[in-house]
Amino acid sequence: SRTYRIAPSILSADFARLGEEVRNVVGAGADWIHFDVMDNHYVPNLTFGPMVCQALKPHAKRPDGTPVPIDAHLMVAPVDALAAAFAEAGADLVSFHPDASGHVHRSIQAITSKGVKAGLVFNPAAPLDVLDWVIDDIDLVLVMSVNPGFGGQGFIDSALRKIEAVRRRIDASGKDIRLEVDGGIKVDNIARVAAAGADTFVAGSAIFGKPDYAAVIAAMRGALVR
Ligand code: DX5
Ligand code: ZN
Numbered sequence: 519s520r521t522y523r524i525a526p527s528i529l530s531a532d533f534a535r536l537g538e539e540v541r542n543v544v545g546a547g548a549d550w551i552h553f554d555v556m557d558n559h560y561v562p563n564l565t566f567g568p569m570v571c572q573a574l575k576p577h578a579k580r581p582d583g584t585p586v587p588i589d590a591h592l593m594v595a596p597v598d599a600l601a602a603a604f605a606e607a608g609a610d611l612v613s614f615h616p617d618a619s620g621h622v623h624r625s626i627q628a629i630t631s632k633g634v635k636a637g638l639v640f641n642p643a644a645p646l647d648v649l650d651w652v653i654d655d656i657d658l659v660l661v662m663s664v665n666p667g668f669g670g671q672g673f674i675d676s677a678l679r680k681i682e683a684v685r686r687r688i689d690a691s692g693k694d695i696r697l698e699v700d701g702g703i704k705v706d707n708i709a710r711v712a713a714a715g716a717d718t719f720v721a722g723s724a725i726f727g728k729p730d731y732a733a734v735i736a737a738m739r740g741a742l743v744r
Contacts, residue, residue, distance in 0.1 A: 520717045522742050524735055525550035525589050525698065527722035528574075529565065530669045536570070539726070540577040546731035547739075550589045551578050552700070552720045553609065554669075557594040560618050561667035568600070568607035575608035587611060591639065591700065591720075593666045594618065598628040605632035613637030613660050616648045626655050637698070641666065642674045646683060653691045659684050661716070664701030669722040673702030678714045685715025705737045712742055 526548045531539035540551055553571060558564040571588060578586045587610035594600050595618035604612050605628075612629045616638050619625040629636040637658030640646060642665060649659070661684055663677035681699060688695045698718035699711050708719055725734045 520712075522712065522739070523549040523696070523698075523718040524738055525552040525718060525720045526725045526731070526735075527552040527554055527669065527700070527720050528726075529554040530722035530726035532726075536574060537577040540574050543725065543731050544578065544580060544586050546725075547735040548586060548731075550587045550611075550718070552722075553588055553590045554722075555590060555592045555594055555600070555604070556667065557600075560595040560615065561593040563667045568603040571604055571609055572607040585610075589613070589698075589720075591660065592618075593639075596620075597625045601625060602628045602632060605629055605634040609634060611635040611637055611658055613639050613658060615639045615641065615644075615666075617641070617644060622648055623652055623655065626652060630655070637696075639666075639700075640680065640684075642677060642680075646680070646687065649684075649687050653687060653695070654693065656695060658696040658698055658718075659688065660698045660700055660720075662701055663699055663703070663711075666701075670727075671702055673704075673707055677701075678710065681711065681714040681716050705734065705741055708738050709741045709744065 526543045556563040556565045590604045590609035592614045597614045597619040616622045635657035639660040664671040699716040700720035703721045
């Protein structure tokens with residue numbers, strides 16, 4: 519059976535108290551911290567950059583000091599300079615949209631050459647063809663189940679077929695590659711998303727929209743083991 523990871527997206531956290539929000543969601547059982555970077559160019563919204571990642575890094579740890587991985591999801595174009603900056607700012611995984619990069623293999627190298635894990639992100643209508651050529655170079659595939667740019671949108675059902683297709687490619691590769699899904703994940707649909715083949719779940723509004731983050735994360739884990 520798979521080891522599942524829950525990656526709360528701080529896009530839906532209180533931006534006036536980000537450090538505290540990261541600590542709270544780590545205390546609530548987050549496995550990773552999902553960090554949504556938007557540039558008002560690749561997507562029509564603007565969030566935060568590498569300096570904010572660096573400032574939050576010391577907050578992304580458990581009480582015993584164990585670091586909680588920072589999962590940076592770059593919705594930016596161009597990719598390479600910011601990807602390298604996030605690797606240097608303490609991100610443990612850096613993912614980008616291949617359609618935002620003119621040279622996907624080079625962008626992957628900009629990340630992995632810093633000793634950081636690299637991921638590719640696929641929008642709801644994006645083809646998976648690029649995986650034919652770079653699957654040996656990446657550590658994570660992120661399937662978008664909403665159009666990127668905003669939290670709180672509804673899950674797009676065709677993402678389930680895409681997750682199944684990515685799962686087949688990962689299994690055929692024989693590599694240890696995480697299959698993450700992002701957008702509209704809730705307690706009541708996470709089991710279906712896992713059944714399609716996902717092992718890592720981003721959730722923003724479902725967690726930060728409720729007062730008790732731990733209760734939501736526990737309910738998600740409960741839905742995953744049933
Ligand atoms: C959207 C972001 C998501 C978003 C998910 O562009 O990539 O990570 O925060 O938010 P929810 O879980 O509210 O759909
Ligand atoms: Zn995201």
